Amino acid sequence: MTPASDVLVIGAGVIGAATAYFATQQGLTVTVLDKGLPASGTSSSCEGNILVSDKELGPELELTRYSLGVWHNDLAEYKKLWEFEAKGGIIVASRESSLASLHRVMSAQSGYGVDVEELDREALREAEPHISPEALGGASYREDCQVQPMLVAAHLVRLARQAGARFVADAPVTGFLRDGDRVTGVSSPRGDFSAGAVVNCTGTWAGELAAMAGVSVPVLPRRGFVMVTEPLPPMVHHKVYAAEYIDNVGSSDAGLQASPVVEGTPSGTILIGSTRERVGFDRTVSTEALGLLARNAVSLFPFLERIKAIRHYHGFRPYCPDHLPVIGHDDRAPGLWHAAGHEGAGIGLSAGTGKLLAQALAGQSPDLDLTPFAPARFGEEFSGASTTVTEHTEEATA
Amino acid sequence: MNAHHNASPPSSAEDAVTLTVDGRVLTAAPGQSVGAALATNGITAWRSTRKNGRPRGLFCGIGVCFDCLVEVDDVPNQRACLVEACDGMQIIGTYPQNERGQA
């Protein structure tokens, strides 16, 4: 048994990395375990958008704006490390009806203090010269930004280590140490680790980990494909997506959905994201998904038709039935905390999640009320989440 | 005998193929690749790398490395080692002619 730490973080994705980093900033001693290397889960198969524009008005938007502040202030000196870019987002409407709904969304968002500006046909073309001639107008969100998520996770782990944290790779957690009800640590092939608080930051795998501790946290996978083009000179300047995207994000529909989300990256490639479908942990490449992405992208930026895709990848967003993450202490298993289920927004929400959780772990009252994210908020009807465990184990060894 | 990329090959195999590279007219033996046409005319670099602006030309020679990318008849990013040089082709590189390494 290694010496106990104040906090043991399971998972070195963006959420675990941010939690570990901010816990060290609170003066806590921290150990991080991952079954693989840093950023080997969903955080390495996503896009790095930090979006205000697509958030539901309510707790999610509040957490997003809080997180944005953390990116800009607490983490300001590290922006270069993870290619932070305040590029702004643009939502494009190509039909009168979607333009009308976009306008409704915009005025509601403004009411919540979101920085949004209407773009008419000309302004849209000035911002994005290669946009489809069919685009009628749009909305510009200057707060939207972008990071390279793998670098975020890896550097936050490194910074946490610099501040005294310990990182153990290739250490899959296989069970919890208990003292009566209380969770006092974890066991893994790399040994047992005890801690005052254990934080489950295993993303899509969080339901499985929770089940090991005898509690139910309904985190499910929602698959997404992303296509990557050949490197090009700058052609797409913002994160550009279609008005329908907003409806899609909050949907629980199991079928295949995609809205064009097109963005340039510092490396010259253009990312075309992303589909959303609930197919468990199925890793089979879906030609249907690729076709949909391609059609959508070309409809937004017709020049893409002649551009080559050189890669595609997919990941599994960790989502909860109410599309809000679980963040906080699990009263059903004292000593166990969760920070998981951030769905398609975990990168953007990581900084805020980590800071708030670290405050709570240090016994302070967090800057933002975490009640809406309480792990035990789901009734018993969702305890079916553990049915994913078997699929999951298969994927873990794949 | 079988499929190829040349609908109207030169009337006789001895006919040289003429192509334009960044405005300069070159001749090549029929059936040679664009990459070979360039290299045998002393042009060994035609692509400029995106990050450091370094010169590149043929490396793997078989379509695997993509170092030899060049614009052929308005289509960018063709592998020069794979495209057969044809009469009248317009080749445009991204590495400035005057800096080109000479073989």
Add this chain to the structure above:
Amino acid sequence: MSPAGNRPGNDGVNADVAVVGAGPAGLAAAVAAAEAGAAVAVVDAGSQPGGQFWRHRPETIVPEPDGRGHHGWRTYVDLRSRFDAARAAGRITYLPGLQVWMAQNYDGGFTLRTTPTVAGVPPRDNGSSVARTVVAPRLVLCPGGYDRQLPVPGWELPGAMAAGGIQAFIKGNAALPGKRFVIAGTGPFLLPVAAGVAEAGGQVLAVLESSSGSAWLPHLRAAAGVPGKALEGAEYASIFARHRIPYRQRSIVTEVLGTNHVTGVRTAKVDSVGRVRPGTERIYQGVDVVGFGWGFTPQMELPLSLGAETRLDADGSLVGVVDEHQQSSVRGLYLAGEVTGVGGASLAVLEGLAAGTAAARGRALSSSKTMWRHRKFAQAMHKAHPIPPSWQEWLTPDTAVCRCEEVTAGQIADARDLLDARDARSLKSFTRAGMGWCQGRVCGFATACLGEGTGNQGAAPSVGSLAGSAKRPLAAPVAIGELTALAEPAETNLQTKKN
């Protein structure tokens, strides 16, 4: 909605056996399967049969190649005439000039999606630049491989080429890419490359082989099992003598010299682990082409995408596991040629014949003694020509490792040491090594080595790390306009359509 413009048609082709590759293995597989009665479809990225080994001038220009500079040409001519006969009889559908960008398993079979190799250039012929989708219950993958590379300072200068690339240039164009050559690396393949240059009129200043002749001694028995190889060896010896080509063992290129083009190389002697021996440095001036080859890397993305089991071969390459009929761990998927272990063209032909026969459900060819001897020989060759364990010491921090994304050895070492990036996949995520146009084909092996650090594994990365870098969901770049045509799974309507 479908975009405007002329999207390539995507006519389906149904077959009993689909073959990818028309090199030694693919040609043999196609011929064997067709002669066993199967309807065969052959997809090949090349514009004419031959693959790497039997690459020859376009048949439109030289209709009757004489096979000069080739080995085993008689075997080629035999396979080719059987291939042409089967085509004429309608048993082989030959689809040249198409790259498979994705292979998929579906219930009881496979789908191959293709894109024109020379995409975008307006079609100049009768249809080989139109993408086709091939559907077949059995698939033989013979995609071959490419030169394996180790980075060295200056290797990204124009004029530095893959050794095989020099040979391909000569075979395909009947011309030379330069005048004064140095060929370096390891393995018997350096010999035909140098011989080819000299026979075509180039000057070979030196062939530098990192291992030593005595490395062969323990393996002589295996070498003796394949007499043809001894004959080839004697032939090269006489060419080397005739052209006075110096063959320097335990020697490497430590730096390629030049500013915008190769002008020379710095070389040194190395000890048995590849460490430079001080005081042995030497400079060759007036070099315009330097060729590097460190063995071959099999093209594994298609077998991996179909879930075939893999292993490490004696040369440290990731290769597919096959049974005695060349069947992989995936039912109905057969592998032949370099993807089952780099072993040369003769072995590739034998494997292709076995795979094609088995895939056509023909009378099973029992794994022949000849095949076994060739495998033994290949293993011996690999052991005698290892990647020098200390090769990482040749690098400087600013040596380019990933040529596409211009990632240096120093950046990779930092990511490994500071960010725990110990495998090729993590290194790719953090440094972009392997994320460019070639998708890690060229730097994948070296990056995997660098992830292991300079210790014992520094020349022998793990299966996991190699597989991480060899997984390429798109086996070739494909125009987004072509992807817009993908909708409902094509299998269903193709099933009923014979062609």
